[in-house]
Amino acid sequence: MTLSQAILNGERLALARLLTQVENDTPQGRAALIELFPHTGKAHLVGVTGSPGAGKSSLVNQLALQYRKSQEKRVAIIAVDPSSPFTGGAVLGDRVRMRDLFGDPNIFIRSMASRGSLGGLAQTTANLVQVFDAAGFDVVIVETVGAGQSEVDIVRLAHTTVVVEAPGLGDDIQALKAGIMEIADVLVVNKADRPGVENTEKALKSMLELSRPTTKRTLKHHGTEMTVFAPQEKAEDGVWTPPIQRTIAFDGTGVPELLEAIERHADYLRQSGGWQRRERARLDVELQTLIRAELLTRFREALSAQAYEKALEDVVERKMSPWQAAQTLLKEGAR
Amino acid sequence: MTLSQAILNGERLALARLLTQVENDTPQGRAALIELFPHTGKAHLVGVTGSPGAGKSSLVNQLALQYRKSQEKRVAIIAVDPSSPFTGGAVLGDRVRMRDLFGDPNIFIRSMASRGSLGGLAQTTANLVQVFDAAGFDVVIVETVGAGQSEVDIVRLAHTTVVVEAPGLGDDIQALKAGIMEIADVLVVNKADRPGVENTEKALKSMLELSRPTTKRTLKHHGTEMTVFAPQEKAEDGVWTPPIQRTIAFDGTGVPELLEAIERHADYLRQSGGWQRRERARLDVELQTLIRAELLTRFREALSAQAYEKALEDVVERKMSPWQAAQTLLKEGAR
Numbered sequence: 001m002t003l004s005q006a007i008l009n010g011e012r013l014a015l016a017r018l019l020t021q022v023e024n025d026t027p028q029g030r031a032a033l034i035e036l037f038p039h040t041g042k043a044h045l046v047g048v049t050g051s052p053g054a055g056k057s058s059l060v061n062q063l064a065l066q067y068r069k070s071q072e073k074r075v076a077i078i079a080v081d082p083s084s085p086f087t088g089g090a091v092l093g094d095r096v097r098m099r100d101l102f103g104d105p106n107i108f109i110r111s112m113a114s115r116g117s118l119g120g121l122a123q124t125t126a127n128l129v130q131v132f133d134a135a136g137f138d139v140v141i142v143e144t145v146g147a148g149q150s151e152v153d154i155v156r157l158a159h160t161t162v163v164v165e166a167p168g169l170g171d172d173i174q175a176l177k178a179g180i181m182e183i184a185d186v187l188v189v190n191k192a193d194r195p196g197v198e199n200t201e202k203a204l205k206s207m208l209e210l211s212r213p214t215t216k217r218t219l220k221h222h223g224t225e226m227t228v229f230a231p232q233e234k235a236e237d238g239v240w241t242p243p244i245q246r247t248i249a250f251d252g253t254g255v256p257e258l259l260e261a262i263e264r265h266a267d268y269l270r271q272s273g274g275w276q277r278r279e280r281a282r283l284d285v286e287l288q289t290l291i292r293a294e295l296l297t298r299f300r301e302a303l304s305a306q307a308y309e310k311a312l313e314d315v316v317e318r319k320m321s322p323w324q325a326a327q328t329l330l331k332e333g334a335r
Numbered sequence: 336m337t338l339s340q341a342i343l344n345g346e347r348l349a350l351a352r353l354l355t356q357v358e359n360d361t362p363q364g365r366a367a368l369i370e371l372f373p374h375t376g377k378a379h380l381v382g383v384t385g386s387p388g389a390g391k392s393s394l395v396n397q398l399a400l401q402y403r404k405s406q407e408k409r410v411a412i413i414a415v416d417p418s419s420p421f422t423g424g425a426v427l428g429d430r431v432r433m434r435d436l437f438g439d440p441n442i443f444i445r446s447m448a449s450r451g452s453l454g455g456l457a458q459t460t461a462n463l464v465q466v467f468d469a470a471g472f473d474v475v476i477v478e479t480v481g482a483g484q485s486e487v488d489i490v491r492l493a494h495t496t497v498v499v500e501a502p503g504l505g506d507d508i509q510a511l512k513a514g515i516m517e518i519a520d521v522l523v524v525n526k527a528d529r530p531g532v533e534n535t536e537k538a539l540k541s542m543l544e545l546s547r548p549t550t551k552r553t554l555k556h557h558g559t560e561m562t563v564f565a566p567q568e569k570a571e572d573g574v575w576t577p578p579i580q581r582t583i584a585f586d587g588t589g590v591p592e593l594l595e596a597i598e599r600h601a602d603y604l605r606q607s608g609g610w611q612r613r614e615r616a617r618l619d620v621e622l623q624t625l626i627r628a629e630l631l632t633r634f635r636e637a638l639s640a641q642a643y644e645k646a647l648e649d650v651v652e653r654k655m656s657p658w659q660a661a662q663t664l665l666k667e668g669a670r
Binding site for chain 2: 030033034037038040041051052276279280283284286287288290291292294295296298299311312315316318320321322323324325326327329330
């Protein structure tokens, strides 16, 4: 039996093994992704992000427990740690998190370090999501820390994006929120038993209003237009006003209501056609990323190492600009 | 007179104009970058990053003032805001920051939104750095918010990386710090008048020890090995133990000592050969990024829009996996 068949049969050990293969981008992992892909497209993908210190991990744990309790859904959690791009080690290990949810075969948690670079993290996350989706998990939660471009790339995967904040998180959190606000579907004020919760909620409300532009925009990068979940895409989906939910992850207060809000958003997407639109945009980004990576690999295989080193040397010595060197190498590679 | 000649002559208005051209990746901007490149390689590139709320912007302002006061150096600041990947608007505008430093023609501040994606931000920042370098700025400070992969990509530009923390920044700041610690050359505990400064310093020290692996590693992404400022590169440079400096950006306490630490690191790099190694690694990453972008542009020009749409449709309908679709399209594009 192949690894992908074992996964379709619900074997947990095979699942763990394939996740590692996929994370390491092995030939076996790639082959399994092709076999599993026809079985994807069913899971509800939920992205959870927000400021550091907002208590996202605890909230995600509680949310998973609530999915089990109220709906008996199978839940996978992918925790993306920006902890170590170089060592590849996850600081918040699987074991610590598993303690809460241990023993339930219908919850699966995977921690991932922010290894690789240049779009690699988002691609790996997308692949892990596909494995969980094919393995029959009803909900796949992707949790990221922070709110930079890489987080935006990752939450772009989601049908529903949940942004978590908490009272009293320092003075330039405000600046961080604007970008992520534009892709928020559900807002959470966690640690709602702390002082300042009204102020945080008020701040979120005004950030939300500020961050919903009405003009149409496209992202451009070196002449390439990128398909993204931009605000206008949401406008096409109809009118969805992101609700703000207070929670206390520590004792579970507000978590059932948060789950309801997430489910309402899924229903709304299904009814408005937004579900299909997001699915398509997500796969579009994925296809473009794969093409880009493959083009570079082929190019490097066609080019001699000496030619590259020679061009780099010319750049270091300022005989050519990087752009000129790139053009020269592309000419050689095309021969 | 061309724009680049005006910049080499030190014309401030031309500089501002070219920065905009470069940010928007216009043909004029590209042409100027080629003309200016032979004049680069002199500036000391200083990356400043760290947790949100650590007070990086105020500290960078103070640092720029100190450079003027003690060394009469010309200083450029590039502030990279992750505020809005979609609207392209910088929340912390130029004007607010300029107020402190207004009137000094030897300080130039540029705010940049985290627009674009997939390596685009790091590339644009690299181009802006080149313009300032050619324009004769002695020091170029690149300030980023957060500590995700995109920040790591950006600070990879720097000769000297300064990581700023402050007491009491929430509970999962710890996780954020590990990745950035590995590339830190100088550590700062800002807001050192606040309670908890000893604990923050102690935490930084132990994070520092944890994050300096002794084994050699390379980054791999889809079969492509990336050249990065990995810890082993630092080991090659000799022994540099990142000092920890306390500061109070509000009143400038500790800023002269911070500047001295940064200068000591620059001297150390020059003596150990690390300066050249980092320069080369930086240009290597830049060259690879340019090749990658250009390959995609050429591929898309060669391919019909219908062929791409058809392949995407097959993926959406689960007839082909994204990887299979990419292979199919690459075959068509190569014809």
